Amino acid sequence: METYVDATGVDTAATTTTETMGKQNKKKLNVMVAMDESKNSFYALEWAVEHLRDVISAEPETDQPGGLLTLVHVHPTYLQYIYPSGGTASAVYATDSVPESMKKAREESTAKLFTRSLEICRGKMVKTETMILEGDPKEMICQAVEQTHVDLLVVGSRGLGMIKRAFLGSVSDYCAQHAKCPILIVRPPRETSTTSK
Amino acid sequence: MATGEDQKPVMVVGIDESEQSTYALEWTLDRFFAPYAPNFPFKLFIVHAKPNAVSAVGLAGPGTAEVVPYVDANLKHIAARVIEMAKGICQSKSVHGAMFEVFEGDPRSILCDVVDKHHASLLVVGNHGYGAIKRAVLGSVSDYCAHHAHCSVMIVKKPKIKV
Numbered sequence: 001m002e003t004y005v006d007a008t009g010v011d012t013a014a015t016t017t018t019e020t021m022g023k024q025n026k027k028k029l030n031v032m033v034a035m036d037e038s039k040n041s042f043y044a045l046e047w048a049v050e051h052l053r054d055v056i057s058a059e060p061e062t063d064q065p066g067g068l069l070t071l072v073h074v075h076p077t078y079l080q081y082i083y084p085s086g087g088t089a090s091a092v093y094a095t096d097s098v099p100e101s102m103k104k105a106r107e108e109s110t111a112k113l114f115t116r117s118l119e120i121c122r123g124k125m126v127k128t129e130t131m132i133l134e135g136d137p138k139e140m141i142c143q144a145v146e147q148t149h150v151d152l153l154v155v156g157s158r159g160l161g162m163i164k165r166a167f168l169g170s171v172s173d174y175c176a177q178h179a180k181c182p183i184l185i186v187r188p189p190r191e192t193s194t195t196s197k
Numbered sequence: 198m199a200t201g202e203d204q205k206p207v208m209v210v211g212i213d214e215s216e217q218s219t220y221a222l223e224w225t226l227d228r229f230f231a232p233y234a235p236n237f238p239f240k241l242f243i244v245h246a247k248p249n250a251v252s253a254v255g256l257a258g259p260g261t262a263e264v265v266p267y268v269d270a271n272l273k274h275i276a277a278r279v280i281e282m283a284k285g286i287c288q289s290k291s292v293h294g295a296m297f298e299v300f301e302g303d304p305r306s307i308l309c310d311v312v313d314k315h316h317a318s319l320l321v322v323g324n325h326g327y328g329a330i331k332r333a334v335l336g337s338v339s340d341y342c343a344h345h346a347h348c349s350v351m352i353v354k355k356p357k358i359k360v
Contacts, residue, residue, distance in 0.1 A: 029228055047349060051206060051318060051319065051349075054229075054233065054238035055228055055229055055238070151228070152351075157343070157344075172343070173340075173343075176339070176340065176343055176352055179354075180354075180356065181354070181356075182224065182351060182352060182353040182354055183351070183352050183354075184319075184349060184350070184351040184352075185343045185349060185350045185351075185352070186349040187346070187347065187348060187349055187350070
């Protein structure tokens with residue numbers, strides 16, 4: 001539990017309960033946004049930054065520190081990138097060269113993704129951090145939530161219909177059920193949504 | 198949708214009599230409304246969907262016609278209590294200007310309809326459903342809303358107490 005020292009140098013943690021309640025109520029949210037390269041996830045970030053601006057931005061007038069916005073991107077596990085070589089039965093390409101170039105390409109695309117994301121967050125008075133994880137996106141996101149104790153997780157939604165969701169799987173579904181914190185699912189704008197009954 | 202001077206984005210919070218729902222409302226008010234009085238960032242609608250007595254009793258089997266009025270009265274009683282509690286919570290957090298609405302019918306479609314009616318930007322629900330009697334059958338109203346509402350959905354969960 002951090003102790004806040006306000007403008008007059010008084011340690012506010014030691015003040016009466018009503019005052020600490022007041023400070024605590026003003027605490028800005030720490031929000032985590034799960035990103036991938038899809039359009040919906042950028043839309044989710046934009047939506048979150050716009051609508052949650054009030055609850056995460058720092059307020060310099062009142063000396064109120066802002067919350068933390070964490071952008072997390074999960075790489076699917078490495079093994080998916082390893083293909084059987086030629087016509088041989090071996091499934092694993094032993095040398096380093098293929099993973100190496102894959103890794104480079106991935107790093108580039110991740111860098112691009114975060115550049116774009118940080119562009120969206122620019123000028124909104126909110127401290128932004130990025131996090132890159134590797135593994136199964138659904139599980140890694142829920143783990144990240146647990147480890148960083150964020151107040152809110154924001155995910156985009158592909159707007160898939162029921163059948164597609166059953167086959168393709170849904171990160172937002174999984175996270176809605178398993179994440180340990182409140183979750184905000186941002187729907188794609190109505191014009192581009194393809195959901196049907 | 199042009200945002201005029203007075204056009205705050207709309208937030209709809211769906212509630213029932215469950216603890217999770219109360220927690221969701223309190224959490225939302227704590228984080229999104231209480232600290233910003235009197236200029237709340239959202240216009241707030243608090244909605245309770247009263248299950249339809251006939252459909253609720255219909256699960257119980259034949260010969261239940263006499264029971265319906267009692268069930269209906271009970272549900273009305275619960276609805277009143279839920280709204281009272283919600284008003285109490287808003288009062289205690291000094292959140293004014295919230296609108297309270299009660300509708301009768303299936304909570305899932307009601308919540309989605311309310312979102313459309315008020316052009317809400319955000320729908321907030323608790324995690325474990327909605328409606329005492331139908332809870333077992335409904336399974337997840339929050340899940341339905343997350344996929345069918347025409348706005349973003351926030352599912353607030355009551356955290357399990359960790360030692």
